Amino acid sequence: MKRVFSGIKPTGHLTLGNYLGAVQQWVEVDQHQADALFCVVDLHALTVDHDPARVRRLSRQAATLLLAAGLDPKLCTVFVQSHVDEHARLSYLMECVATDGEMRRMIQYKEKAARERERGGSVRLSLLTYPALMAADILAYGTDEVPVGEDQTQHVELARDLAVRFNQRYGHTFTVPKATPPKVAARVMNLQDPTSKMGKSDDSGPGIVYLLDEPEVMRKKVLRAVTDSHTDVVYDREARPGVANLLDILAACGGGDPEALSGTYTSYGALKKDAAEAVVELLRPLQERHKALCADPGYVDEVLRAAAEQARGMARPYVDAAYRAIGLLPAV
Numbered sequence: 001m002k003r004v005f006s007g008i009k010p011t012g013h014l015t016l017g018n019y020l021g022a023v024q025q026w027v028e029v030d031q032h033q034a035d036a037l038f039c040v041v042d043l044h045a046l047t048v049d050h051d052p053a054r055v056r057r058l059s060r061q062a063a064t065l066l067l068a069a070g071l072d073p074k075l076c077t078v079f080v081q082s083h084v085d086e087h088a089r090l091s092y093l094m095e096c097v098a099t100d101g102e103m104r105r106m107i108q109y110k111e112k113a114a115r116e117r118e119r120g121g122s123v124r125l126s127l128l129t130y131p132a133l134m135a136a137d138i139l140a141y142g143t144d145e146v147p148v149g150e151d152q153t154q155h156v157e158l159a160r161d162l163a164v165r166f167n168q169r170y171g172h173t174f175t176v177p178k179a180t181p182p183k184v185a186a187r188v189m190n191l192q193d194p195t196s197k198m199g200k201s202d203d204s205g206p207g208i209v210y211l212l213d214e215p216e217v218m219r220k221k222v223l224r225a226v227t228d229s230h231t232d233v234v235y236d237r238e239a240r241p242g243v244a245n246l247l248d249i250l251a252a253c254g255g256g257d258p259e260a261l262s263g264t265y266t267s268y269g270a271l272k273k274d275a276a277e278a279v280v281e282l283l284r285p286l287q288e289r290h291k292a293l294c295a296d297p298g299y300v301d302e303v304l305r306a307a308a309e310q311a312r313g314m315a316r317p318y319v320d321a322a323y324r325a326i327g328l329l330p331a332v
């Protein structure tokens with residue numbers, strides 16, 4: 001059975017982008033067809049200015065939301081990255097295989113570093129080495145496939161390169177993984193600025209639908225989405241990004257095709273109304289289950305405890321093999 005690994009970073013409240021670009025596929029496809037691990041990658045949340053109490057709170061919320069979304073602990077492993085030391089252990093070896101040029105070329109590094117500098121802050125070294133830790137996250141489990149949104153595919157490509165390089169230099173140790181983004185909504189855009197990704201740590205509230213927004217708030221955000229001055233409904237991501245985004249969202253909510261859907265609308269108003277209702281209906285069960293899980297914190301604790309133990313057992317053989325292969329003296 002193929003092995004699937006993916007993660008979510010507790011840097012903000014989870015968004016519709018996270019859901020449609022990643023979580024939906026984990027729930028509907030991956031957990032049923034693969035030996036799958038899904039991880040709240042809390043170490044990655046320390047790469048930018050952070051409030052410790054908030055990261056802790058968001059990590060728990062993210063884990064609870066993954067379960068509320070439908071990840072079933074009987075089918076897959078849902079755990080927290082920092083509970084499994086193997087990620088940090090392997091990350092250092094990845095830094096010894098990667099080059100600083102590779103790290104500096106990463107788009108996310110360039111964008112986030114520029115944002116930190118604009119805010120007058122300094123750039124943490126861990127922001128630069130983030131892809132080494134992400135490669136470790138993936139390679140520590142012998143992962144075949146990494147279901148991620150489009151913004152993360154460059155990092156998965158780097159993990160591939162590092163796996164190949166490590167294997168060539170030190171002997172076959174790692175499976176070479178590949179990214180598997182969803183066919184629709186691999187990049188959900190900000191509703192107020194459809195040329196930018198909907199990002200959970202962005203400041204623009206009205207352009208971002210959060211999974212725990214009240215239904216009325218979600219509706220308003222979608223109904224007020226920025227479109228353009230045309231009137232016909234055409235699917236063109238380059239020329240008509242706002243409308244294309246709404247079509248992508250609607251299609252991803254109902255499993256349809258955005259281009260085909262465009263032919264069924266003659267006004268932006270009707271498209272927005274249907275997209276708003278589709279989002280509200282999609283997230284209603286998740287919100288109900290989230291409420292129930294919050295009332296049973298012991299259950300979530302137990303899921304995370306058992307999953308971390310299982311993940312440690314899965315990662316250790318790969319990481320130990322990598323330590324031996326690269327030339328480190330085994331402890332006796």
Ligand code: AQP
Pocket residue numbers: 007008009010011012017018019020021022023147148149150151152185186187188189197198199200201202
């Ligand atoms: N807008 C998006 N559209 C489609 N997929 C998306 N993902 C994130 N935003 C979108 C996918 O969600 C998964 C988890 O994301 P992450 O926690 O690794 O964070 P990220 O990719 O850096 O993007 P975020 O959520 O916007 O966080 P910040 O603001 O902190 O950078 C990934 O598979 C991602 O591709």
